[in-house]
Amino acid sequence: MASEDEINLLVIVVDVNPIWWGQQAQREPEFTLSKCLDAVMVMGNAHMAMTRTNKLAVIASHCQDSHFLYPSKSWRGGDSGAEDASSSGDGKYELLSIANNLIAEEIRNVMSKSEGNSTDTLLAGSLAKALCCILSIKTVYIGRDTKSRLLVIKAAEDCALQYMNFMNVIFAAQKQNILIDACVLDSDSGLLQQACDITGGLYLKIPQKLALAQYLLWVFLPDSEQRSQLVLPPPAHVDYRAACFCHRNLIEVGYVCSVCLSIFCNFSPICTTCETAFKIQLPQMVKPKKKKLKQST
């Protein structure tokens, strides 16, 4: 069991792309963004209720920006939210009710104010902010053991432009020993599969969206130490093949420019990215040996 002093930080990144959620509300009215956030709140409350030293943060990832739903900017140490929290009167642990109210309020602000019309999710930025947040909390509690993990709830599709930033974030997380778990609602995401594989987290595509809360509690609530004792969904097969820069096809054998590391499927004398001319290896010319004239006696 984890020691009493250990701090377990869980950061949940929720994809709130308005276009996807709008379409989802038309497809399946039973499962809307508010239901999704209810499930997230249940998960957050469960996490905080496990141990006194568990901490939570929730980030909403919108089209062009990411917002911290919880803790809000006035939070530092967790006690300052008490002034305007009307006690719910049903004996609920105050921290949990504060968290729920804050999340509900902030998401209303985010959805009403933010604009955006892209169908992709810019997850890399939210993950980067999450990592910075984890790091700042680690420095606050510098003497104590801190374990952190990231849970991404993804709805819309991947944005191919953010590949490099995403990989940077993944490697930074791996260096800091932060797990990235992924709970995918709709379409499979190659980037998140790679993230989970590299950092050692869990990737799951949910078969039934209505049961989101159940999946979150079953699969993603236990932390990394307890996961070894559970039988969890098997790891997904990750496709690590690279895509060539010219056609965006996945290739098994390719040519890599030694200068800029761009990948091509066919040999070409000039690299299109960095425009260096390549030295082509020509077969060695073998000079014909001069035959020695026989000395005739």
Add this chain to the structure above:
Amino acid sequence: MDEEPERAKRWEGGYERTWEVLKEDESGSLKATVEEILFQSKRKRVIESHGQVRLGMVSVSMEDHDLKPNRLTSTLKVDSAAQPSRCTPVGIITTKNKRAEKLTDLAGNPKKHIAALKKAVDTVCVGEPSLYNSLNLAIQTLKHMPGHTSREILIILSSLTTCDPANIYELIKTLKSLKVRVSVIGLSAEVRVCTVLTRETGGSYHVILDECHFKELLMLHVKPPPASSSSECSLIRMGFPQHTVASPTDQDAKPSFSMAHLDSSSGPGLSLGGYFCPQCHAKYTELPVECKVCGLTLVLAPHLARSFHHLFPLQAFIEGPVEELQEDRFCQACQGELKDKSIFTCPTCRGVFCVECDLFIHDSLHCCPCCIHSQSAP
């Protein structure tokens, strides 16, 4: 030594600091300080450089010299240094008792080196090191590397003497002609032959002041140096194998040997899944590796991606006093209050960050969290 006054100052500065920590005996000789060091912690590290910025793939071979029985080598702080790019093959050579021997071959995966170094910690250090022999051994390995690689040798030298069978200046000329860059980190004092060696080959020579300085110097070498325009650029053929995972209940799964384990006696034998070379279907369990059967370099896309941040380096943020900020004093990355004296502003998106986030962004993240929200960012 007739170098500029700054160098002489640095050399003396190194000694002043060590005398604060250690005691000096009557004759002022360093033997006493060396014996003191015996009981302190020592370190040895594996370094990998990234192949970047007109470099291509970098090969580094590191030499480690052991002094007379007193100075032993131990604790590896390898993890932090070994985490970055695995694109570089690294080899380790040790020298003692006037001979040099290869500890590990050139390989890209840091695990082997870490294991070998851990074993080497227990070996006894005997005799004098030999600079000539170790450089010779390194040259033989690096000679066969293709032209687009940048070849580097990093020497960690704690001895003040070296026992060479032949003229080392001849060897320095050979190194220069092979375009090998030699850098030295001295653990005790500045040695003239090392100065000449690094100056002629274009490397750098540093003598450490203390353990933190040692760590910093090693990290400096992890960053790839800009390549000279004389290095050749070429297209390297590489394979990107798929990872096949087979369970024992699968009918078609056949257990097979990994090619990498054929030479070693230890390690697992048969396994079900692994990476199969796209050209010859030889199996490997760890990447990156060069296929022993067909010679194709096998990598995974993330291995190349690890080195991308050297090609597109992040601009340094502008430092400014915190009083300049009109509105709420919150760091845009971690949402924490800006308590420090200075804040850092990204020149592109004008986002404001605190000191720790700035450090994290430049050391590990390599991208500004606010800039990557705009879709046009690379």
